[in-house]
Amino acid sequence: MSASLDYPEDPEKALDSVKDVDVVYAVEEAPDRVIARRFGVLSPFLSKLFASGVEARGIERIPEDYRESKNAWNNLLMWWSVNAVLTTIPIGVLAQSVFTLSFGNAVATILCFGALGAVATSFIATLGPQTGLRTMVITRFSSGYFGGTIYSILNILTQLGFSVTAVILGGQTLANINPGTLPLVVGIIIIGVCCLVPCFIGYDMVHVYERYAWMVNTVIMLFLWGLGGKAGYDISAQKPLEDTGRALSADILSFGGIVFGSLTGWAPVAADYNCRLPADTPPMRVFLLTFLGLWIPVCFVEILGAALMTITDPAYVSAFADGSTGALIAQVLSPWGHFGQFILVLLALSVIANNIPNTYSAGLSIQALGRPFAIVPRFFWTFLCFVVYTVAGVAGREHFSTILSNFLSILSYWTAFFIVIVAEEHFIFRRKNGPLGGYNLDDYDTPSKLPLGVAGILALCFGIAGAVVGMSEVWYIGPLGKMAGAAYGADLGFELAAAFSAVTYPPLRALEIKLTGR
Known part of the structure; x- marks a missing residue:
């Protein structure tokens, strides 16, 4: 993308501190004006859109002098809002409904x-203030432009996968x-539109x-905990159905991969939401607040x-069997009558907070595909x-649990080797x-100044190989995954993906630096 998009929002302020005439010419326009002018007849419309508050800046780096001095505590509040939502509940439900784990093991x-x-x-989040870049652009420093x-x-x-599960559950x-x-299709569309506006x-x-x-x-989650307790938790109810021996280990590993994926799914976007923090923001503060x-x-x-x-109340068991997690939650709130229905509306709308990062960062990731997309x-x-995830949500609305369990398992595979490669580049090759x-x-x-990317791409391929030999899905069980479990194997996909990349990236990258110097 054009370097002109790194111009300050207030060009007049920048001009006051610039002496060189050529540099003065380079900073005379703000990003919104540069972008608007690219589109000819649409320029007036875009100018009005940006003037109304729509963000003009995309994946361009934010220079240190133009960061916003906002409190790093926003990291904690943002990620709390994103995860204390309806879409997180079904992940816990999978522990018993799919993997037959007892409550204690879950x-x-x-x-x-x-x-x-x-x-x-949380580690990936610390790179935002340090670089002023979006997460997918940061990957270019380890895997090159093509690898990024x-x-x-x-x-x-x-x-997009996260978004599909969010709009289906909200609907x-x-x-x-x-x-x-209210037809399910209409519910999905309502949730999708509400997610779009802030993004x-x-x-x-x-x-x-x-x-x-x-x-x-x-507050809503506290309500659900209380009403569930009133209905009667029986923490030993699942114990007779739980597997034993190797089968139990396989269930724990497979469910653990889903839990891991539910959190590392945010890693590829974690730096996107604090890249405007000052560059001198302590990394440990960002790490701890993001972690919490x-x-x-x-x-x-x-x-x-x-x-x-x-x-174990039959009404609750029947509600889940007939309408999955959404119907179960509706049953939990049913003792409160119309007020319970109001809470259910708020709970459905809570997925907006969860889906906002998905929608916003997906657009940034498309821009990161290359300059033609960035302009x-x-x-x-x-x-x-x-449009894409709403249509997909409507099409897959009857298969929510299958989409969720398979998607989150596969998600943990690639995020595992992505995190390892970025971390090794940061701590080994980019350290002081x-x-x-x-x-x-x-x-x-x-x-031409970024890494060639051969080391990163090869390590990525080794990570994929690790995931393939260790994975355990309904449609495929890898040889090592099969050996680790019983009849259905154990999902070791993310562990082996991370291990294969961790072992291969350092020597490959060291060789790449020796041969290319970058």
């Missing part, structure tokens, strides 16, 4: 694998408020919404999902993503006294 798995996923995602494009494609599919819940009055406007509106959404969402904002609400809500499955305004790609001595951030869009 809780232990959620806590342990959740912590591991939160640590990985591969990650962008994977991330587009990931965010299911709306449809169950008063069964027979269309951009970064500032996303943070404004997420800064406050957690309050309502958390991810791990606490995810565990709290996923354990709630597991607890709701222990209710198209971000809001256009955001709108296109909304390392082979490269840090990042030359001005090179983010210059392929």
Whole structure:
């Protein structure tokens, strides 16, 4: 993309501090004017759109001098809002409905694998303030321009997949408020449109919404915990159905992969939402606040999902059998009558907070595919993503549990090797006294100055190979996954994907640096 898009929002302020005439000419226009002028007859319309508050900046780097001095505590509040939502509940439900785990084993798995996923995602979040770049652009410094494009494609599919599950569950819940009055298709479309609005406007509106959404969402989760307790939790109810021996280990590993994926699914977008923090923001502060904002609400809500499955009242069991998670939650709130229906509406709308990062970052990932995509305004790609996942949600509305379990398992595979490769590049090759001595951030869009990418792409391929031999899905069981479990194997996909990439990337990257110098 053109370097002109790094211009400050206030060109007059920049001119005051610039002495050189050539540089003065280079900063005389703001990003919104540069973008609008590209589109000829549409220029007046785009100018009005940007003037109304729609974000003009896309994946261009934000220079240190033009960062916003906002509190890093927004990281905690944002991720709390994103995860203390309706879409997190079904992940906990899978522990019993798919893997027949007892409540105790489900809780232990959620806590342990959740912590591991939160640590990985929180590390990626620390790179936002340090670089001023979006997450998918940061991958170019380890895997080159082409390798970054591969990650962008994977991330587009990931965010669209998350969005599909979000709009389906939100639509299911709306449809169950008063069964027979609102078609599921209409519910899905309503949720999709509500998610689009803040993402269309951009970064500032996303943070404004997420800064406050957690309050309502958390209170609703407390209501559900209380009403579920009134209906009667029976934490030993699943024990007779639980597998034993190797089969139990396989269930824990497979469910753990889903929990891990539910948290590392945010890693490919984690830097997108704090890249405007000052460059001197302490990385440890960003890490801890992100970790708490991810791990606490995810565990709290996923354990709630597991607890709701222990209710043995026939009405609750029948509700889940007939209408999945949405109907079960509607049954939990039924003792409160019309007020319960109102809470159900708010709960359905909570998925907006969850789906906002998916929608916003999917548009950025499309821009990161390359310069032809980057010159198209971000809001256009955001709108296109909304259309795609809403249509997909309508088409797959009857297969929510299958989509969720398969999607989250596969998701954990690629995010595992993505995180490992970026981390090894950061801590080994880009450390202060390392082979490269840090990042030359001005090179983010210059392929000739970025790594060739051979090492990153080969390590990526080894990661895929690790996932294939270790995975255990309904449609395929890898040889190592089969050996680790009983009849259906154990899902070791993300562990082996991370291990294969971790072992192969350092020597390959060291050789690449020796031969190319970058």
